Amino acid sequence: MMPSPRQRADPTAPPSELDPSRRNNLALITSLVHHHRVLSRAQLTKRTGLNRSTVGTLIGQLVALGLVYETAPTGEAQVGRPSPEVRPSPSIAALAVYPEIDAVTIGLVNLGGIVQKKIRFATERIPSAREAVNIAAAVIEGMRTELEHSYRITGIGVAVPGLVNPDDGTVRHAPHLGWRDEPVARMLGEATGYACQAANDASLAAEAELIFGAGAGRDNLVYLNGGASGVGGGIISNGMLLRGASGYAGELGHTFVRTSGEQCHCGATGCLETEVSQGRLFELLGLSGGDTPQLEQALRASSSPAVAEEIARQLGFLAIALRNAVNTFNPEVIILDGFLGVLYAIAPATLDDLLLSQAMDGPAAQVKVHPAALGSNLMMIGAAELGFARFLADPTGFGAALTA
Amino acid sequence: MMPSPRQRADPTAPPSELDPSRRNNLALITSLVHHHRVLSRAQLTKRTGLNRSTVGTLIGQLVALGLVYETAPTGEAQVGRPSPEVRPSPSIAALAVYPEIDAVTIGLVNLGGIVQKKIRFATERIPSAREAVNIAAAVIEGMRTELEHSYRITGIGVAVPGLVNPDDGTVRHAPHLGWRDEPVARMLGEATGYACQAANDASLAAEAELIFGAGAGRDNLVYLNGGASGVGGGIISNGMLLRGASGYAGELGHTFVRTSGEQCHCGATGCLETEVSQGRLFELLGLSGGDTPQLEQALRASSSPAVAEEIARQLGFLAIALRNAVNTFNPEVIILDGFLGVLYAIAPATLDDLLLSQAMDGPAAQVKVHPAALGSNLMMIGAAELGFARFLADPTGFGAALTA
DNA sequence: TTCGTTTGGTGTTTCAGAGAACATAACACC
DNA sequence: GGTGTTATGTTCTCTGAAACACCAAACGAA
Known part of the structure; x- marks a missing residue:
């Protein structure tokens, strides 16, 4: 919990400090405008729960500082006086x-x-x-x-x-x-x-997807990215990024998924990122490498049973890691990015079924797997x-x- | 993020509502007194960052409501005027x-x-x-x-x-x-x-250990309890209990630890709680059951190689689950309770070494395994x-x- | 005993946000 | 096309919370 000192406790601090309640509310409005890109004053009033007049002063202050600007109400014709739209300053x-x-x-x-x-x-x-x-x-x-x-x-x-x-x-x-x-x-x-x-x-990436992407409006999300160099993870719980004691939390790429699996560079064996890798897929496809769309195209075009088997194998291991994640985090969304997104796109039903059968009933019923929404940005x-x-x-x- | 409406938004609500800033500060002081059992006014002033006079009024209000009481300063003789001690009301x-x-x-x-x-x-x-x-x-x-x-x-x-x-x-x-x-x-x-x-x-239990037990003063903690009926888990991250979308988060008992392991009642296979169980230990010891101290005594007394082997086996699986937990949560403390605490007490070095070798360097270096501190309460x-x-x-x- | 230090208490001041009254701009209905 | 309704922005006043400055109290140290 945070205290609420009205003014600076330390008189040597810069004299610009203002009431924490004011600062919070200004920060809240700025964040809302940042997250939504456009928001009418009326919407801001509803979202913040603050009084109309208060929101008015706050926005005025932000406009004066050049942090946001207001434009004429564009439309969404409804009863009542139209509310001006607030947008973040492009500068x-x-x-x-x-x-x-x-x-x-x-x-x-x-x-x-x-x-x-x-x-x-x-x-x-x-x-x-x-x-x-x-x-x-x-x-x-x-x-x-x-x-x-x-x-x-x-x-x-x-x-x-x-x-x-x-x-x-x-x-x-x-x-x-x-x-x-x-x-x-x-x-x-x-x-x-x-x-x-x-x-x-x-x-x-998890935060970006939470704010602007496939996790918009959610509070609990697991993000998993498969790249050339391995599998990375980020977890949003209760609307906040999981940091851990030193910010190292979220290393889902090293989830244990296989007994007597291969040695991982991290020192352990059977890690997700050693068993599930895009390198193997490229190899079986006879390619030396490529990007994610190329991989998806090649996988869809291939009729090799070895490739199909490898896909099934990797999906199996991925399901184990996701099962753990669902049981431990009870997320609303799992976002798969990179080649993990490709694996899912190729056989969504397979992964969904594996997850539903392996994860615990309660959490499993609520989770939805999604590909990443923000692409290369x-x-x-x-x-x-x-x-x-x-x-x-x-x-x-x-x-x-x-x-x- | 929370708004800070100064007064009630809903005029039909009971008229007792007061300024949220005041409510927050009163709640903060009450929680601090609750968590520490005794705290001088001066300490409260430091912890809250509020002004002396403000803390004074707040405590006055709490005393008037009979929620806390003040006693004469007992000691810790130091320079300056002694500060009265604040304690939670025993009623x-x-x-x-x-x-x-x-x-x-x-x-x-x-x-x-x-x-x-x-x-x-x-x-x-x-x-x-x-x-x-x-x-x-x-x-x-x-x-x-x-x-x-x-x-x-x-x-x-x-x-x-x-x-x-x-x-x-x-x-x-x-x-x-x-x-x-x-x-x-x-x-x-x-x-x-x-x-x-x-x-x-x-x-x-995780929250209790966080506030009053082995996790006091920490912000990131993993609690794991082994009982007759299985393994339960609770996770504190960034000072807050991990809830998930519906409050089901924290089911570490169903972490995957073994390929082609036994079928768990949850539907999956290879769960921690099917591979690591106190039932097997009692069985090997020739006992029909018992409580945790009895188990520890019997395990320490036993010289059977089968028992030793089973202990090693279970510690191995426990280490895998803990490795995952360390990599995903980067906790400062792992608290083992019930028969998991016994397993650790019998061979602390074994588990510590397994964890150190399997978990990723960064998080592994900071984590410390502890038995639960609050016992039967x-x-x-x-x-x-x-x-x-x-x-x-x-x-x-x-x-x-x-x-x- | 005196001085410096730390703390509690009191009256004053500042300021943020609520609320009420009024103004304004749209739709809806006749 | 007027009139009523609804939703919103605007202005002003009021309340209350916390900081601040000053004084008093209680202790250790010289």
Whole structure:
């Protein structure tokens, strides 16, 4: 529980602090507008439960700070005076950075989760942390004048495929990138001058899908992504991302699914990500590699029994991991992304049936498996959410800093 | 996110409602006093971050309502004016009910988690929901005059070994009791006239250990209990109990730990609770049954290699389930209760080593396995917490109702 | 004994949000 | 095409909660 000190307890703090109740309500409205992209004043009044007049003043304050703007009521003709629509300011934006084994992608994302710009910088070999930071910093430097001219940047979010401590933005271990104990957030923050935070990629993807994607309106969601480098997971419970003691929570790729299974790079055996991999599928298909749509096409085109068998095998292991997830989290939605989404798309009934028969009745009856909805923008939106986090928690403090 | 309406949105609501900020702060102080049993005014000021004068008024209000009382400062001699100590009123109490296969236990628990009274009513056969409710109601009826004379009862909490929907207190399925879709909370509420809620037993135990036991001061905890009827789990993440969409979350007893394992009553195979069971241990020891201390004594006394082998086997499966839990939750503490606590007590190093080698480095380094700290009072304290919940959320509303 | 330190108590001040009364802009019905 | 109804924005007042400043009290230390 949080206390509610009316004014700053520490008189040495910057004098901009205002009543926490006010700050909360401003943050609440800003977040709602961010999440919904458009919301009438009347809708905001209903959602917040605040008085009409109060919402009016709050929005006025946000408009004055240039964080949101109001437009004439467009329609949805109904009885009564039309309510003006509130939208997030297009000048507020966050930067997103996503280092992978063959590229570093940098994005510029508006409030409302709109990807304004996405630059994929392909690398010849797996980038080191320093290289990834340098690439991102260079690209951001290239956009600098545009950024400073047309945008107010709230921060940078870095999505890292690996174990990240979100408190200080240090990458503890990213096996596929070969990174260990790299203070990525600090490095990129120093290189660019923007506030920077880092977190696990799948966790951020889960948040993005919760806000803008297949989990919109839900409170309990399990996200699972299958990529070239393994399986990552993110869990939203009770509307909040599961962090754990150090932010390492959600590693569903290492769920145990098979006795005397293969050795995983994590040290254990029988992990989901060693038994279920897109590499095997490509191999059986006679392909050296490819992206997700190519895999789906090839799988659908194939009539090889070996391929069919492998699909069934992998679905079986996936079902075991999902069964555990359903029993432990009782989610409303499971979102499958990457090649896991392909596996599901090819045989949805198979997985649904396995899940229904293996998971416990109560939780199993409520869960629905979905493919990811945000496609290739997912990771940019998720990482940007990290860049927005501090702004959304205290929009005025930021508004003041940004306008100053 | 919660709005902060200053006054009641619904004018038809009782006029006792006060400013939510005030209510929050009163609730915060009441909870702190409840959790710590004793806390000086100065400590409360520090913990809440509120102004001294504000804390003073708040405590005054709580004292006037008879919810807490102040005593002269006892000591801890230090410079400055001594601060009076605040304690929870011993007249505030909740009732706890715990139906098991061979008994129904009813408890009276004070604020501060102090078990005042515990009555175990042994049953000849597994009680039906109606029977359990009748037993509890009868025992409570027997205490009625005492309760009405000396206590102010905030509510009844029922801990049920099975899937419970905490929203309406309906037992969806309690396999070992043979209950299905029983509205236990409503039944007991109607039978006694007290507000009644129900939840999963292991979840409540996890909360109790979090507040008063081995997890005190922590925010991320996994609780696992092994009993005669199976393995139950409760998870605290970020200081909050994991509920899931319908409150069914936390069923770690059905974690997958073995390929082609035995069929579980839940429908799946290879569940933790079918592979790891105290029944097998008793069998190998040549005993027909017994309680936890008896089991530990017998296991320590036994020199049978079959027993040793079975212990190793069960520890192996337990380690797999814990490995999953560590990877997914990144907890600070794992609390093992019941015969799982015995298994750990007998070979702590074995389990610690297995966990350290199988779980991912980051999370594994931080986790510590602990036996449960609250012993036989655990379930009473946990269930009572449920009976306190509404009171702690709004002490004044309750104070008014209780004094009226 | 005196001084510094920490705390409780009291009166004042600030400020956020509710509420009521009024203004406004749409639909609905005749 | 007027008139009533409904839903909303706007303005002003009022209430209440918490901070703050100041003083008093109670302790240890010099």
